[in-house]
Amino acid sequence: xxxNRFVDKVVIVTGAASGIGEKAAKSFAEESAQVVxxxxxxxxxxxxxxxxxEAGGEAIFVHADSSQEADNRKMIQAxxxxxxxxxxxxxxxxxxxxxxxxxxxxEDYKKVRSINLDGTFYANKFAVEQFLKQGNGGSIVNIxxxxxxxxxxxxxxxxxTKGGIQMLTKQVGTDYADQGIRCNMVCPAYINTPxxxxxxxxxxxxxxxxxxxxxxxxxxxxxxxxxFLASDDASFITGSDVKVDGGYTAV
Numbered sequence: 001x002x003x004n005r006f007v008d009k010v011v012i013v014t015g016a017a018s019g020i021g022e023k024a025a026k027s028f029a030e031e032s033a034q035v036v037x038x039x040x041x042x043x044x045x046x047x048x049x050x051x052x053x054e055a056g057g058e059a060i061f062v063h064a065d066s067s068q069e070a071d072n073r074k075m076i077q078a079x080x081x082x083x084x085x086x087x088x089x090x091x092x093x094x095x096x097x098x099x100x101x102x103x104x105x106x107e108d109y110k111k112v113r114s115i116n117l118d119g120t121f122y123a124n125k126f127a128v129e130q131f132l133k134q135g136n137g138g139s140i141v142n143i144x145x146x147x148x149x150x151x152x153x154x155x156x157x158x159x160x161t162k163g164g165i166q167m168l169t170k171q172v173g174t175d176y177a178d179q180g181i182r183c184n185m186v187c188p189a190y191i192n193t194p195x196x197x198x199x200x201x202x203x204x205x206x207x208x209x210x211x212x213x214x215x216x217x218x219x220x221x222x223x224x225x226x227x228f229l230a231s232d233d234a235s236f237i238t239g240s241d242v243k244v245d246g247g248y249t250a251v
Contacts, residue, residue: 006231010084012088013092014064015038015094037060038062069122086134098155117164120168131179166185184237184239187243189216190210211248213246
């Protein structure tokens with residue numbers, strides 16, 4: 001089944017140089033969106049743009065460090081300068097540094113927080129400001145995690161920030177709902193990405209078996225949920241989350 005839900009829509013995807021972000025950016029382009037690929041990795045980000053254009057889509061690359069306020073402002077402005085407006089933002093950029101709280105350095109905690117939570121805050125704030133200027137609504141999709149909802153040993157910084165994103169999503173999604181601005185969250189479980197593909201096979205098998213569906217997820221399965229929430233198909237959904245988790249949080 002093919003869709004074309006983003007004709008004349010301008011979409012920013014952060015952390016779009018690989019994994020879930022890359023797939024989402026390409027999927028938006030396939031549905032006729034004008035895509036801003038934002039990432040700290042210039043080479044891989046430009047590769048994604050080139051591949052979108054080779055497939056007949058439209059995209060630009062913007063170097064953006066999610067943790068930096070100025071970079072987030074620049075990212076929003078670049079979309080408006082290039083395409084004249086902004087319709088959707090996918091706040092996907094994130095990292096993980098594993099440690100229990102007694103072993104987690106303050107520096108590492110601040111690093112995870114600055115990219116995951118502060119970066120999502122900046123992307124949401126400046127997107128909402130732009131949507132309000134335009135006066136015709138908009139949509140935000142934040143990328144949370146199963147660990148927005150449940151703990152796992154050693155995920156102090158990551159789970160804290162992803163839990164914070166859940167409440168940020170609820171706040172933004174309800175504070176501006178009457179002005180046509182929607183904000184929702186996608187919460188993936190363990191997904192096959194370039195990062196997880198480097199994990200030892202026995203660990204990957206253990207991760208797969210943690211899901212009742214007995215496998216890890218695929219980036220296109222997460223991307224499908226992102227595009228649904230960003231689209232008018234989800235026009236009555238805001239402040240909510242979709243768990244793409246193979247049943248992980250249900251048991």
